[in-house]
Amino acid sequence: MKIYLAGPDVFLPDALDIGRRKREICARHGVTGLYPLDNVIDRGASDASLRIFEGNQAMMDACEAIIANLTPFRGPGADAGTVYELGYMAGRGKLCLGYSNDPSPYPARTARFGTVTTSSEGRLIDMHGLTVEDFGHPDNLMMIHALDSYGCPLVVPQELPADIWRDLASFEACVRLAAARSA
Amino acid sequence: MKIYLAGPDVFLPDALDIGRRKREICARHGVTGLYPLDNVIDRGASDASLRIFEGNQAMMDACEAIIANLTPFRGPGADAGTVYELGYMAGRGKLCLGYSNDPSPYPARTARFGTVTTSSEGRLIDMHGLTVEDFGHPDNLMMIHALDSYGCPLVVPQELPADIWRDLASFEACVRLAAARSA
Numbered sequence: 492m493k494i495y496l497a498g499p500d501v502f503l504p505d506a507l508d509i510g511r512r513k514r515e516i517c518a519r520h521g522v523t524g525l526y527p528l529d530n531v532i533d534r535g536a537s538d539a540s541l542r543i544f545e546g547n548q549a550m551m552d553a554c555e556a557i558i559a560n561l562t563p564f565r566g567p568g569a570d571a572g573t574v575y576e577l578g579y580m581a582g583r584g585k586l587c588l589g590y591s592n593d594p595s596p597y598p599a600r601t602a603r604f605g606t607v608t609t610s611s612e613g614r615l616i617d618m619h620g621l622t623v624e625d626f627g628h629p630d631n632l633m634m635i636h637a638l639d640s641y642g643c644p645l646v647v648p649q650e651l652p653a654d655i656w657r658d659l660a661s662f663e664a665c666v667r668l669a670a671a672r673s674a
Numbered sequence: 675m676k677i678y679l680a681g682p683d684v685f686l687p688d689a690l691d692i693g694r695r696k697r698e699i700c701a702r703h704g705v706t707g708l709y710p711l712d713n714v715i716d717r718g719a720s721d722a723s724l725r726i727f728e729g730n731q732a733m734m735d736a737c738e739a740i741i742a743n744l745t746p747f748r749g750p751g752a753d754a755g756t757v758y759e760l761g762y763m764a765g766r767g768k769l770c771l772g773y774s775n776d777p778s779p780y781p782a783r784t785a786r787f788g789t790v791t792t793s794s795e796g797r798l799i800d801m802h803g804l805t806v807e808d809f810g811h812p813d814n815l816m817m818i819h820a821l822d823s824y825g826c827p828l829v830v831p832q833e834l835p836a837d838i839w840r841d842l843a844s845f846e847a848c849v850r851l852a853a854a855r856s857a
């Protein structure tokens with residue numbers, strides 16, 4: 492089974508090392524991990540971003556599954572590029588797995604960036620008056636139930652790991668789930 | 675043509691009114707807008723979030739196109755639920771349109787939430803050392819090029835409108851593009 496390894500990991504300074512570790516974990520479980528940075532792209536070329544999109548899409552199309560790192564990125568929720576890819580793979584009917592190294596429910600995550608209160612009509616709202624989803628999930632319900640429907644429930648650790656960007660225990664749990672489906 | 679009207683609009687206090695205005699604009703251009711809140715869901719039920727997911731997915735499956743409101747939501751980038759839906763519709767090969775009422779490039783958006791600098795290796799990075807995409811796009815390249823590939827380039831206003839959540843000029847530009855494809 493080929494698995495697309497989606498996540499904001501590609502934005503880390505040690506992105507290539509994380510990719511190598513993820514691929515090794517996959518190999519240990521008898522599956523093949525494909526990591527976006529394995530696409531060889533000249534990042535200085537004028538059409539670099541289109542080439543990256545096309546490379547990632549071709550990689551997704553070659554895979555039977557996705558493992559999405561949905562750890563919060565620049566805000567209370569997951570990285571947009573990763574979420575797009577999860578949606579794309581769900582739309583293609585592929586096996587969808589995901590993890591978040593932050594197990595906190597979404598209202599608690601939102602409260603880190605500004606006051607969360609209850610409006611006079613009883614809505615949970617952020618500081619701009621926008622509703623804060625409060626279904627007990629760590630992130631937006633579309634992703635949470637996409638994982639339930641197209642794969643396995645979101646994997647989260649019992650508590651925040653020491654290094655939220657480099658702890659791969661929840662990632663490995665996803666690999667195990669994928670390998671069990673593949674067997 | 676039936677168009678799924680995705681966006682964090684559903685989180686606004688006047689979400690129903692925005693939906694009504696969006697549907698009216700669609701009707702004026704000869705297309706039919708389907709708005710997620712048109713699904714009748716008992717939001718107090720124990721399985722409400724799953725019902726909302728299933729309702730939204732059924733609505734997407736009934737539509738030939740999506741218009742995604744990709745205006746930044748709780749951070750520099752678009753709402754995760756909306757991005758998931760854009761990915762899903764791209765994966766299904768549907769017509770994909772989107773707009774952002776904030777035309778700023780992604781590094782400028784990111785700088786609103788903390789210092790953006792250049793690392794010693796020449797990467798543009800945020801305050802946590804994570805790479806900031808710098809291809810001249812307003813948001814993550816996966817969404818930007820998904821729109822290019824499956825529909826029309828992201829629609830943005832010349833400048834930030836007075837009411838970023840209620841100005842529907844860029845939305846209407848998307849409806850016009852969809853109606854032209856439908857004709």
